[in-house]
Amino acid sequence: MFDAGEFSPSSSAAALSAECFSSSSCFSSLSSSKKKKINNNNARRFSDEQIKSLETMFETETKLEPRKKLQLARELGLQPRQVAIWFQNKRARWKSKQLERDYSILKSNYDNLASQYESLKKEKQSLLIQLQKLNDVMQKERGKYCCKQEIELDNRCAAIKKNEMEGMPSLSFDLSSQHGTNGVISDDDIDSSIKADYLGLDDDAVHHLLKIVEAEDSSLTSPENWGSLNDDGILNHQPNSSSYDHWWDFWS
DNA sequence: ACCGGGATTTAACTTACATCA
DNA sequence: GTTGATGTAAGTTAAATCCCG
Numbered sequence: 217m218f219d220a221g222e223f224s225p226s227s228s229a230a231a232l233s234a235e236c237f238s239s240s241s242c243f244s245s246l247s248s249s250k251k252k253k254i255n256n257n258n259a260r261r262f263s264d265e266q267i268k269s270l271e272t273m274f275e276t277e278t279k280l281e282p283r284k285k286l287q288l289a290r291e292l293g294l295q296p297r298q299v300a301i302w303f304q305n306k307r308a309r310w311k312s313k314q315l316e317r318d319y320s321i322l323k324s325n326y327d328n329l330a331s332q333y334e335s336l337k338k339e340k341q342s343l344l345i346q347l348q349k350l351n352d353v354m355q356k357e358r359g360k361y362c363c364k365q366e367i368e369l370d371n372r373c374a375a376i377k378k379n380e381m382e383g384m385p386s387l388s389f390d391l392s393s394q395h396g397t398n399g400v401i402s403d404d405d406i407d408s409s410i411k412a413d414y415l416g417l418d419d420d421a422v423h424h425l426l427k428i429v430e431a432e433d434s435s436l437t438s439p440e441n442w443g444s445l446n447d448d449g450i451l452n453h454q455p456n457s458s459s460y461d462h463w464w465d466f467w468s
Numbered sequence: 469a470c471c472g473g474g475a476t477t478t479a480a481c482t483t484a485c486a487t488c489a
Numbered sequence: 490g491t492t493g494a495t496g497t498a499a500g501t502t503a504a505a506t507c508c509c510g
Contacts, residue, residue, distance in 0.1 A: 260505070301480060
């Protein structure tokens with residue numbers, strides 16, 4: 217399908233040199249002094265107008281039809297083979313640039329992900345430290361009030377034994393003394409009772425403990441302590457409930 | 469300002485392979 | 490199925506050009 221005047225790409229060098237089809241292609245066989253002269257005339261490189269036309273054509277189609285190639289070559293005063301070679305080289309350069317662009321985009325995406333990963337890692341570390349602190353406080357308080365209750369229980373047992381020895385009736389469980397004056401158990405009572413049962417503590421211990429926990433809690437709930445959680449971080453995602461299972465493991 | 473040399477750009481070439489008549 | 494013409498991608502060459510010390 218070669219057009220008239222075009223040479224096969226696989227032609228031998230000897231054949232090509234014999235087919236000296238333009239001043240620029242003949243250029244390589246000239247002496248250095250003549251090369252210099254031709255160079256001064258800007259003959260080797262295509263002119264700006266030629267390049268502009270070639271670029272414009274390349275934007276519309278990266279592979280030229282033979283007829284368009286002939287037409288373009290005629291318009292630019294080049295050999296069709298020169299146009300063909302220019303398009304070959306242009307495709308190669310374009311592909312190389314495209315690879316660079318793709319690489320740059322991929323690298324940018326990777327850097328963003330790596331940055332997010334590092335940020336989340338720091339948040340996790342910070343949360344683990346806070347969790348450990350809370351755990352320590354809980355252990356300390358639980359131990360403290362368990363002892364207090366044991367002492368109180370011992371005192372009551374001692375009083376009962378004393379009364380029994382003195383022939384007085386043993387103290388019965390008095391609802392009114394523990395849960396309001398009318399003997400009716402209020403919601404607060406139930407609430408405290410549940411908390412006490414759950415934690416194994418009495419009311420005072422529960423209230424005291426809750427104050428401590430709330431104080432610790434405020435450091436978690438105040439925005440200034442959130443760090444980068446707001447910045448497109450985990451707070452913007454609906455957490456999977458199982459993600460927080462370890463929090464409740466702590467309480468059980 | 470000039471120079472030398474390494475880096476980059478670019479036109480042209482070579483080779484290997486694919487397609488089609 | 491084979492062959493020759495033609496086209497392309499990928500890699501190379503050589504000269505021009507750029508850049509920097």
